[in-house]
Amino acid sequence: MADSNMGKRPAGSGFNGTRKKGGRGHGPGGKMMPGEKAKDFKGTMKKLMGYLAPHKFALIAVFIFAIASTVFNIISPTILGNATDKVVEGLMSGTGIDFTGLFHILMVLLGMYGLCLLFGALQGWIMADVSQTVIYELRDAMSKKLDRLPLKYFDRQTHGEIQSRMVNDIETVNQTLSLSLTQMITSFTTIIGILIMMLRISVIMTVTALVVLPLSMLVIKLVVSRSQGHFKNQQKYLGYVNGHVEEMYTGHDIVKAFNREKESREVFDAYNDKLCESGWKSQFLSGIMMPVTMLIGNLAYVAVCLLGGYLAINGKVSIGDIQAFIQYVRSFNQPISQVANVANQLQSTAAAAERVFELLEEEEEVDLEKTPVCQIAPEEVRGKVAFDHVSFGYDADETVINDFSFTAEPGQRVAIVGPTGAGKTTIVKLLMRFYELNGGCIRVDDHDIRDFSRADLRQMFGMVLQDTWLNSGTIRENIRYGRRDATDEEVEAAAKAAHIDHFIRTQPKGYDMEINEEANNISQGQKQLLTIARALLADTPIMILDEATSSVDTRTEALIQKAMATLMQGRTSFIIAHRLSTIKDADHILVMNHGDIIEQGTHESLLAQNGFYTNLYNSQFAE
Template sequence: MTGPMPDSGARAVDFSTTAIRLARRLGPQRRLVAGVVGLSLCGIAIGVAGPRILGHATDLVFNGVIGRGLPAGMTKQQAVDAARAQGRGTYADMLSGMDVVPGVGVDFAAVARTLLLAMGLYLIAALMVWTQARLLNVILQRTLRSLRRDVEDKMHRLPLRYFDNQRRGELLSRVTNDVDNTATSVSMTVSQLFSSVLTVLVVLGMMLSISPLLAGITLLGVPVSLLAVRAITRRSQRLFAAQWAATGRLNAHIEETYSGVTLVRTFGHRDWAQQRFDDCNDAMYRAGFGAQFLSGLVSPATGLIANLGYVAVAVVGGLQVATGQVTLGSIQAFIAYVRQFNQPLGNLASMYNMLQSGAASAERVFEFLDEPEESADGSGVALSPNGSGPRGRVEFRDVNFSYRPGVPVIEDLSLVVEPGSTVAIVGPTGAGKTTLVNLLMRFYDVDSGQILIDDVDITAVDRSALRSTIGMVLQDTWLFTGTIAENIGYGRPDAGEDEVLSAARAAHVDRFVDTLPNGYATRVSDDGAGISAGEKQLITIARAFLARPQLLILDEATSSVDTRTELLIQRAMRELRRERTSFIIAHRLSTIRDADLILVIQAGRIVEQGTHSELLTRRGAYWEMSGAIEQ
């Protein structure tokens, strides 16, 4: 490979810690796990007993063949002594280790019974292994379902700050690709891993019972294999981590390019986007190729070492049979055990690349699950007791806030908004207008000071309860794949059809819906393809109508509609704002002219406040901005 190695963007996977965390997630399924362990032990033990039984059948046949060639009537010891007298010492040693009866041939009935016993045990073992595989699949799928649910729950507990600092494609890669890869790797490897480990242990016990010497020869290859695997995987682990980090960057680029395809083409950045894709794709290729190539060396390396051990066992075992230390059937069984011993080790080696890939993805998922969450919710304090009079009084009391330490955005801001009044907020870009809204919604918490609604500190109120009382219409519209009626109904899911239609008429959605072939049943996509930006804005405004909020926030809500539609929306907004406390963030004078109070914010401070006519009369900051606002 040539070219620079990809920037991993992540530390090398901590395989053992990640594996332990995955194993702990099996805790709720401990009873099924115990059942799987029991079935696996029984099934593997019965299956491993097969070669010994088949070895006994071989001994029956071999003993019969040798016994039939010896003179009838003599004992085995006499046959051994006769062979030694004839100078056939090796043959005599072999006879001494056999259960042979001179003059008696093969007992085919005993051979048949032995083979039927082996067949029956193999069937029982297969049934047990199949049952434990089914149970293990249930355990894994339940565990992975729980992991997906935890990831989804985590999404809703993370602060808005986290999403502001994450590329959307990278985040989607973690919660989709990485979770899916973890699920695939775990489901495909854990069952084999579990049965392979148990098989190795049980087979080792059987080998030791036959010949400790041969078992020792077989075990000599294990540490050599482990050293080879360790040397290879130390590099491949880093590459697997780099591969999935590169996957996240590639997905982020694709998502951004697809979402902004119009801008990419408008500004002629197609070549740049293609080059950026090629760079990300090449980085992913280099990491993926290196990871797969190195991990692919594990199986051949362990296979070579295992084959060398197999040759040594065959040679030494043949000498032991010749000297009468073990029987031919025992060596046959031992050789079968060597295969059974090496096969799971080979399986472990061949699946190691998948294990590493899954561990790298799991580590990224766990990093996501370990992200700091939103501060604890309030104790469920009601915003306003029943019968306490008009609701919707908002007070900012000595509020300070910064997105980054040492860079204040809001400084010592105090403000009282009376119930039912409309407050317009104007100021240059970056002055803190939208930040005030984010603080009111508790998307962020203040660094110091208080925000009170109806004299209740919003930090003492459950976030969902707080936000359910606030309606919000943003400049950036958001629709989901569904019908227009369903998108409007998102504002209040329990609303009836008549209420949805009433909200649509109030927001003048009916003006364009009536021209559509399917009316309110027309389906739209999440990007709103097929309808204009202004029509999308009208749908989101109808959503706010339906929600019937106590407080209303309009952040450039009419920026995407034409002048005639804006007049209709302003008329509807006046009705919507009736008896509701409203905050309007806008740049057009026509939008804020009739506000009860206009706040001019610069550098996080209120520099002017008053009505439209009052501020123009003062000829201050608002007057200076009025030309730009009019435009």
């Protein structure tokens, strides 16, 4: 039962705009830029199609309904043209309008509109179900994958990068599945259908209408090429503004303490000016695309009207056909623009899906599917821990722990001390198998820790860290995180043992007080006491205390030390400390430096050696 933030890299960043990048050429926080392309478009789309394969019958139905809806929509102008011809025929012949025939035509038209709506609604409903199912499966697979990834993966990834894959990239894929695929089908069907209907009415009018098409596509290409760079800058500076605001908000007390408000405003103004400039240019360029394409379309519209009038006078086409043709010309540009947009969207989707699949294909922790050799209940663990010639490095070419050997007997209190970077916390990470050893082995009760399942192994440990971690929720829920089945009485008993019960009861809602998302509505010392209560509630055979009392005052520290002494009775305990005054009563002290044990013994024996430990101790108490 680990109360742990170990191995996680902080998401924070420097002030005044200095911040961690999302990595791999993406925008701030790992956010993908518009128009970004996948490295392997075909391979990525093939993998995505693999998730759609189980829904092939539903997709076939969507395809049929989309085509049917589009076909009915395409035929409708021709039927409306027949109605117009019926009216013109009656007026021109002098016999009057055939209202019965006109009514039948209008009923057919109404029925086609109804079928168009029905098929459109059906394909939208089915596609929404398919897309949400696939996205659910992807999110579920990513969530499970994150639980199976080794801690070293999180060491090399920023929080923003992982969140971007889980949220932004998944949502990009979702938008394509739910909207773009059906839009692609309907757009292609519409283009082909309109061309067929236009050619059926008049070949020469169709050629006239299509003459302006290359000009329209050229304008779209020019505008998109000019605006895309501004859109990228807009996204980039939007990320900078968001990051700067977040940094200034979370560190507002530091900003005020160092009188850096002016510098903060200057940085924000610089980012905001760039965002405003790029946003104005991108919106202006994208905004003029529609008026320009409409102008070009109107030229085609005028040419068709003039030519259609000439052909109608010469009896080559009917007035109803001209009306239908004009509707087709009006409708022709829209699906072409949609196809161009969907093609661009597919590029972004492939890039987003590729990032999702990269995470899903990351190397997992070893032996996850292996049947554990040892299955010992936590209450049966005696607590003997042995390190046998352990060596380890976070990188293959940089060893942190060289040749570490030590045995902690059941119930022994072992303190690990040494300068920063000596390898103290690394020893604990290896003990809980957050990382795999490069050499040697670690044993619990004479069993190699690799013979346990990770869940069983970590249930043997309670942990309190210097960096406290509390989630949003009540105080009771945060303490109960140590043991989910604990009763309210057990939760309160743990709080009393951690000397936090009195503080809790002074709050308006007591144990039901809500801790906010950033846990900044309680002090650092109170947060530390709550994590200690959580570890007390876990009641594990082995305890790990990493600077557990560093954030509390001297009086509270004394009370906690007394409670910890009671807690550690009969339990093997590893105490990592910089303040050597807190580990005087340890049964055994390991002094580490550069990944090796350089001295060991009790507090008194180490002082008597007058060596490295003595220098450390004296440096903390020198006048």
